[in-house]
Amino acid sequence: MRIVFTTVLLALSAIATALSVSALPYYDWKAGQLEPLVFVTAGLWALFALSLVTLRGVSGRASVVLVLVGSLAIGVAAMAGPPNTSTDSARYAWDGIVQNAGISPYTYVPSDPALEELRTDWLFPAPVDGECVGERIMTVDEQGTGDLVCTAINRATVPTIYPPASELVFAGVRAITGAGPEYWPSQLLGLLVSLGVTVLLLRALQKSGRDPRWAAIWGWSPLVATEGITNSHIDIVSALLLLVASLLVASGRRWLGGAALGASIATKLIPVIGAPALLGRRPLRVIVASVAVFFVLYIPYVIADGIQVLGYLPGYLTEEGYESGTRFIMLSLVAPGPASLVLAAVLIAATGALVWWKTDPANPWLGQLVMIGVTLLVVTPRYPWYALLLLPMIAMTGRWEWLAVPLALTERLLIPSVDLARISVAVAIVFIVVMSIRRAGWVIVSPRESAELAPQK
Structure with missing residues (x-):
């Protein structure tokens, strides 16, 4: 009955995922109102939680099969329609198309x-009666001419923000599919990466004597389905590479682990926070390998474009409010303005130092969990896909309470209210702290109870 019930819940999750992608309109968070996607997403997280609970009653090979089949079914369902909360994958496609034409993606906006000859109809649709129409279509002025341009690419007037490893992935995908296919090539990549992470987690959990059912935290997660597959965020690739780096270092292959870490950082930069848990008392091999791979991936683009390889990164950080400190929604309560940036840097650096000091690279999972989780809680990004890095670490430790972090960030994306976001993040922090205290076996008692429990002389 547990198998049947879990299967039904997974089927419902797959159906709801497919309907949310195919039947609901593109979600515009700037509208500032609750839309159906908010409620459907809440339902998906509820089904996810129920599925994890019922899976506890399934053991042996059946549980592994359920994890794999559920991951595949939900992942395929997530490909039922185009992106529903982000247009980032349109830029991925464009950068790939440009590179396959022999042009660096950092050279032109x-x-x-x-680049007019490279413009495809689905990325640059023609205006209708002098206007740009379509859910994902934006209006920009052509550089130099000022002519109207309709495009699915966000920030079409600035250079790309993505690092070289991401650009190589984009080029590879479009080298296979060409410029014509719309969003499904990136979604298929997301599905394949998702399944790969699920398999890696199953093997790693079994090999280390942990419960393989925890792999469902990744495989069945609404975050992976929506942000890793439907919206195809490249963060899913950096999460895979960071997991591979951690597994390699944990098995003693520090050179290879460092190389994988460097590739992960060169994919999205953010995975640099995964480094402290992998360094230990002999950090040189990991550091040298990761730095070497990082710079090797950058060299061809630096030769072509020099400092332009930074792309729109500096402007993006300013735009998002990280330079001024306004984006740190929790820290700004106690340290408004630029002081939030300083406080965030101190907290993250202190966490990194503690993780480096306390973590054994042969068992880096708790250190990774704390480092990534604390960073997300400090930075409080409006983009939940950053938490894709966290999910494999939750699975490897079984500390399910940290799922409160991606859930809070998802709420922050879908409901544009800073006050509500602060409440969500605060609840997540309190919940994680309480559960961590319980796991540590600490008992808080009153002075009177302490006196009663004290041994009598």
């Missing part, structure tokens, strides 16, 4: 007429 998408609205530059120099």
